[in-house]
Amino acid sequence: MSQILQLSANGMAIGAIYALVALGLVLTYKATEVLNFAHGDVLMASAFVGWALIAGAGWPFWAAAPATMAIAALLAWLIDARVMRLIAGQPQFAGVMLTIAIAFMLRGLVSMGFGAQSRTYTTPWSGHNTDFGGVVVSDLNLVIVAAALVITLALFVFLRKTNLGVAIQAASQNQLAAYLSGIRVKRVTSLVWAISGAMAAVCGLLLAPIALVDIGLWVVMLKALAAVVLGGFGSVPGAIVGGLLLGLIEQFAGVYLPDGFKDAMAYLVLIAVLILWPRGLLGEAHGRRV
Amino acid sequence: MRYAYDISYRDAHTLLRYPAGRWSYALLALALIGAPWLLPQYYVGEMAYVFIMGVASLGLMVLVGYTGQVSLGHSAFLAIGAYAHAWMLAHGVPFALSLPLAGLISGAVGFVIGLPSIRVSGLYLAMVTLAFAILTGMVMGRWESVTGGYTGLQVASPLLFGVDLSGLRSFYYLCLVVLALVLAGLVNLMRSQTGRAFAGVRDSEAAAYSLGVWVAGYKVLAFVISAAVTGLAGALLAHQVGFLTPEGFDLILSLELVLMVTIGGLGSLRGAILGAAVISLLPSLISHVKPLLPDRMAKQFGLEIFVFGLILALFVLFEPRGLNGRWMKVRAFFEGFPLYRRDLFKRGKTYMKSERYR
Numbered sequence: 001m002s003q004i005l006q007l008s009a010n011g012m013a014i015g016a017i018y019a020l021v022a023l024g025l026v027l028t029y030k031a032t033e034v035l036n037f038a039h040g041d042v043l044m045a046s047a048f049v050g051w052a053l054i055a056g057a058g059w060p061f062w063a064a065a066p067a068t069m070a071i072a073a074l075l076a077w078l079i080d081a082r083v084m085r086l087i088a089g090q091p092q093f094a095g096v097m098l099t100i101a102i103a104f105m106l107r108g109l110v111s112m113g114f115g116a117q118s119r120t121y122t123t124p125w126s127g128h129n130t131d132f133g134g135v136v137v138s139d140l141n142l143v144i145v146a147a148a149l150v151i152t153l154a155l156f157v158f159l160r161k162t163n164l165g166v167a168i169q170a171a172s173q174n175q176l177a178a179y180l181s182g183i184r185v186k187r188v189t190s191l192v193w194a195i196s197g198a199m200a201a202v203c204g205l206l207l208a209p210i211a212l213v214d215i216g217l218w219v220v221m222l223k224a225l226a227a228v229v230l231g232g233f234g235s236v237p238g239a240i241v242g243g244l245l246l247g248l249i250e251q252f253a254g255v256y257l258p259d260g261f262k263d264a265m266a267y268l269v270l271i272a273v274l275i276l277w278p279r280g281l282l283g284e285a286h287g288r289r290v
Numbered sequence: 291m292r293y294a295y296d297i298s299y300r301d302a303h304t305l306l307r308y309p310a311g312r313w314s315y316a317l318l319a320l321a322l323i324g325a326p327w328l329l330p331q332y333y334v335g336e337m338a339y340v341f342i343m344g345v346a347s348l349g350l351m352v353l354v355g356y357t358g359q360v361s362l363g364h365s366a367f368l369a370i371g372a373y374a375h376a377w378m379l380a381h382g383v384p385f386a387l388s389l390p391l392a393g394l395i396s397g398a399v400g401f402v403i404g405l406p407s408i409r410v411s412g413l414y415l416a417m418v419t420l421a422f423a424i425l426t427g428m429v430m431g432r433w434e435s436v437t438g439g440y441t442g443l444q445v446a447s448p449l450l451f452g453v454d455l456s457g458l459r460s461f462y463y464l465c466l467v468v469l470a471l472v473l474a475g476l477v478n479l480m481r482s483q484t485g486r487a488f489a490g491v492r493d494s495e496a497a498a499y500s501l502g503v504w505v506a507g508y509k510v511l512a513f514v515i516s517a518a519v520t521g522l523a524g525a526l527l528a529h530q531v532g533f534l535t536p537e538g539f540d541l542i543l544s545l546e547l548v549l550m551v552t553i554g555g556l557g558s559l560r561g562a563i564l565g566a567a568v569i570s571l572l573p574s575l576i577s578h579v580k581p582l583l584p585d586r587m588a589k590q591f592g593l594e595i596f597v598f599g600l601i602l603a604l605f606v607l608f609e610p611r612g613l614n615g616r617w618m619k620v621r622a623f624f625e626g627f628p629l630y631r632r633d634l635f636k637r638g639k640t641y642m643k644s645e646r647y648r
Contacts, residue, residue, distance in 0.1 A: 083603070083607075092413055100545060102599065104602065108592040111595075112596065116592075225417055229414075233414070267424050271406075274417065275406045275410065
């Protein structure tokens with residue numbers, strides 16, 4: 001029993017990261033219909049920026065985190081406003097290729113700037129654990145789950161209760177109608193990209209102490225893709241549910257299934273869901289228009 | 291200025307209509323046959339690699355460029371072809387049989403992977419193939435009795451009817467012959483009924499369906515052909531590399547293949563080969579440029595991937611028709627010399643085509 005609880009706790013923590021990355025992907029997808037393959041590399045780059053500020057320049061974590069988020073948000077804003085906008089209206093394939101190109105460039109720049117070796121930095125929570133009646137959870141994992149909760153709630157309130165949030169929803173539902181009712185669609189979509197960039201930075205900063213600051217950090221995006229698909233493509237609550245579920249599936253597969261299944265699980269889920277159940281958990285029904 | 295003036299029905303579907311075209315392709319063939327004796331050794335090997343990647347890129351072009359199904363996982367078919375070929379050679383299957391068999395095995399796997407394409411399309415299919423490529427890499431690492439796992443698998447040298455083809459020049463000719471055969475086959479297939487059905491599926495599934503095209507069947511068929519051709523390239527690649535490890539067939543290789551067809555120009559076999567040439571020769575070109583760069587940048591391995599990304603971005607932004615499109619424009623400029631207009635190839639109407647409600 002305690003093993004199951006322990007696995008659930010670990011799964012929730014890693015699932016929270018997947019959920020946040022998936023949320024960033026879904027937001028940009030809903031706003032611009034571009035599946036942002038550069039999301040994982042923004043995450044990776046911000047982990048490196050965080051390392052440079054904390055371990056390199058000696059900033060305290062609480063100063064480095066907002067700075068990193070701001071840098072990532074600016075980067076994502078620029079990607080949308082200066083690059084992605086040029087191909088607006090072209091088929092989806094162009095968006096996929098362009099974000100892959102941006103991902104390659106980011107990866108190349110980071111590895112040229114920082115070098116390929118992995119590194120780590122300390123956070124205020126490194127090395128502390130909390131005991132919940134037999135279930136030991138590292139404080140970092142608690143912070144990850146808390147951060148995911150806070151960000152999700154803040155985003156929910158922002159999208160539902162503020163004028164700007166409603167404008168974002170309108171712009172991602174129908175750009176032309178939103179434009180005609182006075183919403184600055186370009187600025188709003190860039191803002192969505194910036195928010196998703198800042199979320200990637202949070203994920204990068206929280207994931208790096210667990211998984212090392214490394215060029216390979218972008219791979220978490222592939223897992224997040226599985227989470228997005230599991231939850232239902234283009235659904236915001238689905239992304240969160242899918243992320244958490246995927247984290248749990250991975251942890252339990254690591255213990256109860258043969259060796260090697262833990263890493264493969266995300267991709268097996270991705271393929272199985274897309275083939276057998278393309279709507280996912282909370283996705284909308286897709287009709288096909290001719 | 292050249293006008294189409296057909297005097298017999300046959301004129302309309304000959305491959306090379308004009309003497310100029312025939313002469314230039316004959317010259318190209320001569321140059322390629324003579325190249326191993328004129329080029330330095332190193333470049334003969336590089337050219338063989340270009341031919342292999344050309345075959346793989348042609349395979350992917352059938353799927354992405356002609357049928358409109360994006361696959362981000364074609365490194366898996368390269369890997370399956372390579373491992374199947376190496377395994378069969380190690381178990382005494384003669385080279386002449388093993389090479390086509392490797393293509394067939396890869397094609398059979400392509401059939402299985404193609405089945406989902408009936409249900410999912412576009413972005414979803416891209417994700418399925420991406421996940422499939424990652425899973426294949428994991429299986430290659432784990433299935434040690436066949437693939438040798440992460441320790442690797444030695445590839446026997448190619449023996450065709452008792453003649454050893456592992457020398458640089460003979461291997462160059464082997465790759466050239468395979469590329470020429472695959473190209474000839476695909477050129478003819480793509481202008482046959484099958485190829486037209488592919489293009490119909492790409493441009494509008496509903497329209498193709500209403501004209502009696504068996505959409506599901508052709509989608510899977512495109513996968514099978516594409517996987518078989520790519521598997522053939524994988525078998526040749528096994529000899530080029532000499533020693534197979536799962537790391538040799540990672541995601542980057544898949545993306546490089548997609549890069550080749552994209553910068554080559556979707557929907558043209560010439561583009562596939564041009565793209566393959568550019569992308570395969572780029573790393574050695576970059577290694578020539580590296581000494582000119584500041585030491586700190588030159589030492590890191592990130593430069594290559596940065597240049598790949600930059601080239602891809604520039605093509606997507608400024609020349610979406612790729613190298614083939616540029617070639618057509620240059621040719622149109624010279625063929626109709628004073629009459630070329632800058633907007634000759636511009637689409638009349640562009641509009642936002644939302645894929646959200648599909």
